[in-house]
Amino acid sequence: MTDRLSIALAQADPAAGNLAANADLLRAARAEAAARGADLVVCPAGALSGVPLLDLIAQPAFLDAVEATARALAADTADGGPALLVGAPWRDGAKQHNAALLLDAGKIAAVRFQAEMGGGEIGAPEDGRFDAGPMPGPMNVRGVRVGLLVGGDLTSADVTETLAESGAEMLIALLASPFAPGRADERVQAAVARVVECGLPLVAVNAVGGEDERVFDGGSFALAAGGRLVAQAPLFAEHLLLSRWERGDDDSWGSSEAEMIAPVEGTEALYSALTLGLRDAVAKGGAPGAVVGLTGGLDSALTAAIAVDALGPERVLAVRAPLPGSEIDALADSLDDAAEIVELLGCRLDNVALGPVLKAADSLLAPAFAGRESVGAAGRLHARLRSATLAALAERMGALLLSTADRTDRLLGLVPEEAGCGYAVLGDLPKTEVLELARWRNVNQPAGSRGPAGRVVPERVLARRLKTATPAGLPPVEALDDLLSGLLDNGLSPAELVGRGHAAEMVESVWRMVVRAEADRRRASPAPRVSRQAVARLRRLPAGGGAMDLV
The missing domain is CATH 3.40.50.620 (HUPs)
Structure with a gap:
């Protein structure tokens, strides 16, 4: 048993599918953390593979390569330096899991799977491609019983309760949560709820960087047992955030305030x-x-x-x-x-x-x-x-x-x-x-x-x-955007849109334009998803143009 643990949160920007480059990225983060005296380096969910992987998850050859890369990375930890906790897709029989791998003493010392597949964009969404794992127990990390929350586990009181009842002394969350207005605060509030429920401190590391249509915004943080924020990394930048923890007389863990970088907000x-x-x-x-x-x-x-x-x-x-x-x-x-x-x-x-x-x-x-x-x-x-x-x-x-x-x-x-x-x-x-x-x-x-x-x-x-x-025949931009948002984001009926001040003829005309444009939208370039709405991806409609009537 140890009374001190230095945890480095490696807020990294991996590339989806590029295992060699990602492994080098994690090696560099571990080397920096070792120079700063860390005992454990925590990397985001999917840091070894990058995210989102989409259907690459279902390719056996890719999962073989993930395992081989993880074992090679684990071999590096035989040097006596810090342990490495890294997220990766992991195969268990016929199932594929969103996993956290503890690499220490030259081997894969422990594996934990995401148990809660909900959590939405606060976790590590892969559109249902991962299988849920069993309710986890804590793992031993350098003499400390650590409870792991992988992806959507952060939103689950049941997972946290199971870990606390199983003897976890602190919680570590591995996330790959993309940006949307207000989401950085939502992640912190979800973590505060878990801390208040179980009375354990929590550190959370989030991925950063653009990939496919998502932008992961970082903002890694640490909370003391009472829910107080004691460390915070910046948004939108790679960063190594070091937090130092000590066991108190009552066996609880505390941390003095570490680096605190206020997140950017709004526009x-x-x-x-x-x-x-x-x-x-x-x-x-x-x-x-x-x-x-x-x-x-x-x-x-x-x-x-x-x-x-x-x-x-x-x-x-x-x-x-x-x-x-x-x-x-x-x-x-x-x-x-x-x-x-x-x-x-x-x-x-x-x-x-x-x-x-x-x-x-x-x-x-x-x-x-x-x-x-x-x-x-x-x-x-x-x-x-x-x-x-x-x-x-x-x-x-x-x-x-x-x-x-x-x-x-x-x-x-x-x-x-x-x-x-x-x-x-x-x-x-x-x-x-x-x-x-x-x-x-x-x-x-x-x-x-x-x-x-x-x-x-x-x-x-x-x-x-x-x-x-806007082109002739369409309303001013503010009214047009409100009409489109009502139609596609909020699911308002024509009567409700008319009640908001839109002419019935304009509602029908704009709807017809949206339907006719479906084929062009399917050929459209990828775009970063930054909307607050759950339907940030453009709506999919029948491409033949036949679904024309709203009523």
Whole structure:
């Protein structure tokens, strides 16, 4: 039995499926923790494999590789340094579990499985791909009986009660919980509830980084037995948080306050989540940088600003490839706006003349369009040719092409060219939040930004968005976003929407637009999920366009 235990929370950014790189990441964290005198290094849920793994979990060869990598990592702990507690998918017979592995003294000393498969996004969601494990008992870690909470176990009073009754002296939670507004506080409050219920201290480590459509926000922390916060790591950054614990005269464990970094909140947190998601989309994809198509509109200006903040101006190429007839590109000052945007951001601007390409396409298809109304079809063709041109330019550079579409436009099918893009930074944000973010960024510089301080979006671009943000025939942006949210996020009926001030004809018209856009949405670029709603992923509807009526 020991009276002291130093626990390092390794808030790491693993890459899904990249076992070798993740193992090296954990080795580096362990080496730093050893230098700081840690006895135990705790890593997030799924830290060895990365998350989310989706159907990779079902591949036997991958699970074989996970086990081999874990055993190799365990062998490193024979050096007498700190023990390593790491999350990984783990096979037990025919079942696959979200597991925590204790690596110590050169071997896998103990394994525990997630027992509570609920918990939603506070845990480590894998869409039902993991099997539930048995109710756990504590494991011995350097003479201390530690109760492990893996993923959704943090939300379960039953798991905590079982651990406490089985003799656990403290709790350790391994999480992979993604960002949403207010979720960092929810994790702390869930942990406080567990501490109050069982009277044991608790430390929790959360993953950080962008992966697929999720952005994991970190914010690891430690609570004393009474629920007092005694240590907290930052949001949106890799960090090693060290906490030191001592056994008291009554055998309970206490810790003096350690490092406390207040979490960012509100608009700053949302902007930071988008920046981190984009940074990792580029880094984990092995791209040297990003390409943004500038139109002179707010969406493209803000996308370019986020890209520069995430990557630095030298790794961002802005391209102006105006479309004849576009409401924004046709404005006389759009070229000046694009020039001002890149001057403010410090990135490079290339101009591409699409006229000859579009003229050739129109000439080629003229016989097919003869005698028919072809304006709409030609406009969509031009948008797709523009997208193909930008995609070819990005591919030639090896860069990631960014969509500038926001959630409102995606839902309504106003971005037919988006399919050629690799990442939609604003794809989960309604137009109202895009404007709010741009205003915030013009007077703030987020932590870790690689872009300039001060204004990054020209005032003329903001003023234009305030005047007109939606095509003719649609309501103002605030009303439109409220209507879409009511239809798709809150499940309101037409009568309820009319009661909120929306015209019945507009409700039906917008619904029809949403249904017709389903096929385009299925081809849409991945976007970081940052919405508060449980249905943050865009709704799936029948793609044939037949489900048209609301009543």
